Amino acid sequence: MKKKNKLGNWLLILLGFELVLMLFCLFFAREMILEQILFLMLGLFASLVLSDLLLTWTILISFGLGIIFLVAGIVYIPGYQALILLFSFPILIGILSQIRYHLFKEVAKVQNQEEEAYATYRSLITTSGGQTGEKIQALLIHWSHEELFFQVQPREYNRTLNQIRYLISLHLNENEKLYYVSDGSFLILTNGTQRNLQDFYQTQLKGQLEGLVFKGEDGNQAIQFQTGYLEVDSINRTKFHRYKEMISNLKRQLETDIIVEY
Numbered sequence: 001m002k003k004k005n006k007l008g009n010w011l012l013i014l015l016g017f018e019l020v021l022m023l024f025c026l027f028f029a030r031e032m033i034l035e036q037i038l039f040l041m042l043g044l045f046a047s048l049v050l051s052d053l054l055l056t057w058t059i060l061i062s063f064g065l066g067i068i069f070l071v072a073g074i075v076y077i078p079g080y081q082a083l084i085l086l087f088s089f090p091i092l093i094g095i096l097s098q099i100r101y102h103l104f105k106e107v108a109k110v111q112n113q114e115e116e117a118y119a120t121y122r123s124l125i126t127t128s129g130g131q132t133g134e135k136i137q138a139l140l141i142h143w144s145h146e147e148l149f150f151q152v153q154p155r156e157y158n159r160t161l162n163q164i165r166y167l168i169s170l171h172l173n174e175n176e177k178l179y180y181v182s183d184g185s186f187l188i189l190t191n192g193t194q195r196n197l198q199d200f201y202q203t204q205l206k207g208q209l210e211g212l213v214f215k216g217e218d219g220n221q222a223i224q225f226q227t228g229y230l231e232v233d234s235i236n237r238t239k240f241h242r243y244k245e246m247i248s249n250l251k252r253q254l255e256t257d258i259i260v261e262y
Contacts, residue, residue, distance in 0.1 A: 007102040014095050021088060029081050039089045047096040052151035055097045059090045066090075104154040110161045110180050117179035117187050118243045124191050125232070125241060135233040139188040139197040140250035141168065141209070144224045146184030149214055160214050160223065167212070171205055181247065198229040228253030 018040065025033045046058055066086040121136070128134045143149075143164060150157040161184070168186055169178050176190040176197075188197055206225065213220040228250035232240045240246045 007099065010095060010099045010102060014092075014099060017091065017095060021084075024084070029084070032081060032084065035085065036088060039092055043089065043092045043096050046093065047100045051153065052097060052101065055093060055100075059093045059097075062093070063087075063090045104150070104158070105183075110158070110165050112181070113179040114181045117181050117189065117247075120177055120179070120189055121243045121246060124189065125237070128191060128232075128237070134191065135193065135231050137188075137190050137192075137197045138230045138232070138246055138250060139201060140181075140228040140247070140254065141186045141188070141201070141205075142226045142228075142254050143184035144226050149216075149221075149223070150183075153214075153216055156215055160212065163212055164209065167208060168205065171200075171208075185251075187247070187250075198227075201227060201229075226254045226257040228257070 018036075021036055022033065025036055046055060050058065063086070066089075121138075124136045128136060141164075143161070146157070146161075149160070161180075165178070165180060165186065168188070172178060172188065173190070173192065173194060175192040175194075176188055179187045179189070181187045190197065209225055210222065212223055214223050215221075230240065230246060230249055230253075232246065240249065
């Protein structure tokens with residue numbers, strides 16, 4: 001599913017949640033409508049100014065404080081209204097955090113190109129014909145722990161992601177195609193034999209990529225990468241005839257590419 005569909009789904013969930021909540025308050029707890037409007041305003045403000053990590057803490061703290069007030073204090077409202085007050089704000093923050101997450105992913109300058117990568121790989125497989133000596137090279141470069149960086153500072157994450165794409169594309173030959181295929185992962189495809197993509201990464205590209213820094217609130221942070229490499233030739237062409245098998249193999253290689261901590 002595309003990210004834009006996920007964003008739209010979460011927006012519908014937010015609309016449905018607020019609609020059901022307001023209708024319930026209108027018919028059964030009118031005195032709580034003002035509190036729900038206040039919760040919505042606070043939730044929108046928090047999702048705009050807080051990081052994902054702080055939003056998670058907001059959910060935990062609001063839920064914890066709600067339990068303390070409802071259990072330790074004297075509650076003069078019915079039990080079902082107390083439960084609504086207890087759960088509505090944490091649920092709202094959770095929905096807004098998902099909307100915020102997919103919104104930042106969608107507005108990133110580097111857009112998902114997996115459909116284009118699929119089409120290119122299919123074309124390469126078709127034209128190669130499995131002839132002896134012909135091969136397709138696939139190199140997957142993944143920004144390690146990219147999700148943690150995104151949670152800390154989404155705007156800087158997008159800037160760094162764009163730098164990575166630019167740096168990789170700067171060193172590619174004419175017949176080497178670059179695609180952004182998932183969160184923090186770049187795929188290079190080629191049927192050219194002028195150079196080995198794995199050797200090219202190790203000798204030329206790796207050092208330059210790891211020279212990039214993530215400019216966080218606490219200063220510059222080094223970033224690291226994992227890779228997977230595959231050659232599809234007349235021997236294994238049947239096994240990796242489909243894009244799905246090829247990309248799955250590369251992603252499994254990422255799990256075995258050990259990262260050395262600085």
